[in-house]
Amino acid sequence: MSRPLRLVIFDVDGTLVDSQGDILAAMTAAFERADHPAPEREAVLGIVGLSLDVAVPRLAPHLPADLHTRIVGWYKEAYMGLRAQTGVAQSSPLYPYALDTLRTLHAVPETLLGVATGKSARGLDKLLDGHDLRSFFVTRQVADHHPSKPHPSMLRAALSETGVAPENAVMVGDTSFDMEMARAAGIPGIGVSWGYHRPEALGAATAIAHDFRDLAGLIDDIWRAPA
CATH class of the missing domain: 1.10.150 (DNA polymerase; domain 1)
Structure with a gap:
């Protein structure tokens, strides 16, 4: 199967x-x-x-x-x-091992990648093109088309565009807004400790990643866990 x-x-x-x-x-x-x-x-x-x-x-x-x-x-x-x-x-450098992790996840045929950001479409396009990341993401949700986080509109749209069920999705973010948005959409959330909100603020997260190299394993653990 x-x-x-x-x-x-x-x-x-x-x-x-x-x-x-x-x-x-x-x-x-x-x-x-x-x-x-x-x-x-x-x-x-x-x-x-x-x-x-x-x-x-x-x-x-x-x-x-x-x-x-x-x-x-x-x-x-x-x-x-x-x-x-x-x-x-230089303006927006990738965090260590971010690119390697994207490549690892993208290499799995059944795994799709997306973005949900408070940036505008223009701002996101500039960033993706500047880092040559555009090919990784099949769905890109931006502030132009949705209410602000933590409203779940961005995640609902991403699920709709890809046809993925909420239990088969994961939201990865550094802020309480990301984790609250994930919870509102019925999606597990992985908080990251290297961003702009302190880990203790990410109470709605299912798990916390402290290194990008740990992320793929945490995602697999969430998807292996019994519903």
Whole structure:
């Protein structure tokens, strides 16, 4: 009997790539243009993964909505400028062993790979092309088309596009938003400890990975576990 199709869905920032330098710099630049003190580092990293239209009001709830909108635009402008200066590989480097793990998972015929990210489609395309990753992912869910995490819309769409059942999927991410999204979609979640939320914040995770080299084994363990 052949094995069922399975799907591994990855978050991007803080999971596959470390883009915190440009995220922090771009947010600082955006708030400076708003003539407002930049949020603290921990606050900014704490909202990574949310869509920008949700993240910015969380960082500065006392500012008016029209200024939130302008800050979002200034952030995008600053982020794109920083990435253009250094290139994707330096702006958002892959975490150690990320590429090897993607290759290992991709080599299994029954295993499909996907992305669910708070990035825009344009931002994700730039990153995938910069690292030559586009061929790995059969489904790519972005902020343009879905409510912000932790709403399960992205994962439901990924399941629908691939025809994979929730019990045969896994969400891999570094934030509580990723793990809560997975739980809401009925998908096991693997939290990673190298990202932007501390491991103790990933309470909804089924398992925690501390090294990319452990990820394939953790995924197999989840799928071998009795339902």
